[in-house]
Amino acid sequence: MAISGYLDILSVLSRGLYYTISILIVSAIIGYIIAFVAGFGRIxxxxxxxxxxxxxxxxxxxTSLIVQLFWFYYVLPLPNFWAGTLAIGLNYGAYMSEIVRGSILAVPKGQTEASIALNMSNWQRMRLVILPQALRMMLPEFGNYLIQMVKATSLVSLIGLTDITYQAMVYRASNIPQSIEVFVILLIVYFLIALPLIALTRWLERMSSKGVARE
Amino acid sequence: MNMIREWDWSTVIDAFPLIFKAMWITLGMTIACYAFALVFGLVWTFIRRVRIKPLQRLISFIMEFIRTTPPLVQLYFIYYAWPLVPYVGVTLDPITTSILGLGIHFSTYISEIYRSGIESVDKGQWEAATALNFSTRQKWTKIILPQAIPPTIPMLGNYLIIMFKEIPLTAAVGVGGMLLTAQKYGAKFYEYMEPLTLVALFFLLLSYPSSILVQKLEQKMNRRFDKKPGGSNNGKEVTAS
Amino acid sequence: MEPIVKYEDVHKSFGDLEVLKGIDLNIAPAEKVALIGPSGSGKTTIIRLLMTLEKPTSGYIEVDGDPLWHKEVNGKLVPADEKHLREVRGKIGMVFQHFNLFPHMTILKNCTVAPINVLGMDKEEAEQRAVEMLEKVGLADKLEAYPSQLSGGQKQRVAMARALVMRPKVMLFDEVTSALDPELVGEVLEVIREIAEEGEMAMILVTHEMDFARDVADRVVFLDNGVIAEQGKPKDILENPQSERLQSFLERFRTSSSS
Structure with a gap:
């Protein structure tokens, strides 16, 4: 295939990039907020x-994420942008709340006891001692889930949101002989979006091994 | 924006048998995709043990690529693009497409579980097996695998549940599981609420007890061994949308 | 008499670090040798080379007349393959610092899995022999227990029974008491003493228990910095050390172990 063909595909995909990225950012924000609210709720x-x-x-x-997505879109019915971001945010928020809860509980008991011995208030204990250590454990997991969320954004194409997967499907429908190129480029674009997040997660993993009390 | 209309029990009664029937397709697909992932995960694990650096690096990269790109697009690739691939390309039906697509996607996760299981076996066990003069084959079958596999069972169970929840994705290439059935019902009668809610409840009813079972299993496994089994992800679950 | 184990100019490096700098050592059949020395002196490495857990960087090791890490092909020595290693390895047994019992098997199974699968013994005979050995170490009442149900001292005695069942000609002991609580050390040493008194097996013991070494060993070898610095009868070595290094090593030992 000529270079111009690849450029065509890329320019079509770039039209969907805005939605893919904004869905990712908004769902991630919803997800992280929910994770903390529900995580603290659990304890x-x-x-x-x-x-x-x-x-x-x-x-x-x-229940499955894609079922939730369809439910929000067809039953409530929300506009597709909000159906997408809410479904992804609420779904991943539920998973990540377990990380928040688990990390807080994983801070050794001795840390709590030492804070009590230093006469800290409950809030001080959480803010100064427990959370700083729990966050180090949470962050790499949050990074992993962010990579999962990149993949999840592709589902919004199924409810008609014009993200990169949607654009690729539209392009393919009228350029069937180029199907291979379309999907290979699409996969590479997703990989490139995830790449900095993978690097970030690895970095967070390295950082998190420092400064956590061990039992 | 439309308001939510009222819940209609007659629609529930009407849609229930259809969705119940489709549940067996969803469950069958879960088993098929999962079995494929278990076997293919083994393939990755063994290729990665071959001590050739460039090969190991290449395999790691391919696995990372498969893991970080959407399974939906991978399904599209197999369904729409694979038939056009020169020499090896063939047209695949929706079910084969789904087994290959989700099976390969999840095999990259399963392979990590196998690896963590093998690595959780203490180095001393290999040494003791050598000192007792076992052959390489005997070391694996008598000493290493019997210890490596049990601690991974709860994690593998988790992935069975995750796979189950991922099966609705196959509706995108036309596998008629619960989601597609509900969607079609909705499109036909313009009543989405009852069938989609039924689908959600079916998922909840099947996956929640299973996840409790897996948790119980994990606690039992932790007690059974002297050491804490390594590589456990402590009940954390990941999804792979 | 031909030695059962022979080391000739054996070197071993881990990366840039040379742990053994030319070891020459002969061990007679049924001889009991204690290896002592400061940590990092290479004493554990010496027996791990013999058990084929590590590969020597250079040099020659012989077991019962056969080269260990080499084999003879048309009168020339070439690096050994796994088949050759398995043949020679059959003459050696080892007891580890951290026991390395198989946690997924009962005590009896731990002691029979190798004779059945490696020696091809039938199950009955293997069990009979395992029970005999477990009686010798005083654990015949624990056949159906799992390793996790035993104390450290008991685990180590099972590990000895497991190695004994294989009837090795040379038995290696790698600091077998150093992972044990002090009150459990005695029972393990007692069993080793009994095995030693039976006399038929050669034994190489890496140990920090000087009194025990004096009692059991025919010869004490002092390793320092990757070479054999001094060796001789236990009495001579431990009571009349010649080199300054050995004197200070023993001195340090007395002060630390009396504390």
Whole structure:
């Protein structure tokens, strides 16, 4: 195939890049906020909060992301941008809340005891001692989930949002002999979007091995 | 924006048998894709143990590439582009496409589990096996694998559940599981709420008890061995959309 | 008498670090040799080379008249293959610092898995022999227990039974008491002493237990910095050390072990 053919494909895909990236950013923001809210909810002092967040988490982990996406789009019905970002954000938020909860609980008990011995308030203990250590454990996992979210953004093409996968499908429909090139380039574009996130995650993994108390 | 209309039990009764029937297709696809992933994961694991640096690097790269690109696009590639590939290309039906696509995608995760299992076996076990003069084959079958496999079972179980939740993706290439059935029902009668909610409930009802089972299994495994099995992802689950 | 084990100018490096700098050592059949020396002196490496857990960088090792890391092809020595290694390795057994019992097998199974699969013994005979050895180490009542249910001292005794079942001609002991709680050391040393008294097997013991070395060993070899610095009868070596290095090593030992 001539170079111009590849350039055609790239320019078509670039039209979808705006949606792919903005869906990723908005879902990630929703996901991280939900992760902390639900993560803290799971270890709340109040049993009704614990129970409520558990139901949320189990519901979103137990049903499939793509089913949730369709439900938001066809049943509620939300505009496709918000159906996409909410489904991805709420779904990944549920998964990541387990990371938040797990990391906070994984900080050794001795750290809590030392903070009590230093007469810190509950809030001080969380802010100064527990969270800084828990965050180091969370961040690499958050990075991993961000890479997963890049892949998940492709699902929004199924509800008619014109992301890069959607654009590729449209281009392919009228250029069937170029199917191989279209999808190979599309896969490479996704890989290139994920590449900096992979590097970031590896870096976070290295950083996280420092400065956490071990039992 | 339309308002949510009222829940209609007669639609539920109407759609239920269709979705229940489609559930068996979804479950069958889960087993088929999972079995393929288990076997193909083994292939990756063994290729990566071959001590040729460039080969190891190439395989790692390919696995990383498969892992970080959307399975949806991989399905499209197999379904739409593979038939056009010179010499080896053949047209594949939706079911074969899905087994290959999701199977290969998840095999890259499964392979990591196998690897973590093998690496969790203490170096001393290899040494003791050498000291007792076992052959290479016996070392694997008698000493290493019996220890490497059990701690990975809960993780493998997790991936079975993850695979189950990923199967609706195959609707995109036309496999008639629960999601596609609900979608078609919705398009026909313009009633999406009941069938899609039913699908969600089916997923919840099947996956939630399974994940509790896997958790129980994991606790049991942790107790069974002297050491803590390495490589466990502590109940963390990943998705692969 | 022909030695059962022979080291000739054996060198071993890990990367840039040379751990063994030319070892010459002969061990007679049924001889008990204790290897002592500061940590990093290479004493563990010497026996790991013999068990084929590490490969020598250069030099020659012979076991019972056969080259270990080489084999003879048309009168020339070429590097050994796995088949040759397995033949020669059958004459050697080893007990590890960290026991390395198989956690997925019962005590009995730990002791029978190798005779059945490696020696091709039938199950009954292997079990009979395993029980005999487990009796010798005082654990015949634990046949169906798993390693995780045993104390460190018991684990180490099982490890000895497991090695004994294979009837090696040379038995290697790699700091077998150093991972044990102090109160469990005695029971393990007692078993080794009994095995030594039976006398038929050559034994190489890497140890920090000087009193034990004096009791059990026919010869004590002091390693320092990758070479054999001094060797001789236990009494001479331990009570009348010649070199300054050995004197200071023993001195340090007395002060640290009496604390």
């Amino acid at each position: 709340s002092r109040f049993s009704f909060i614990r129970r409520f967040t558990m139901i949320y988490v189990e519901f979103f982990r137990g």
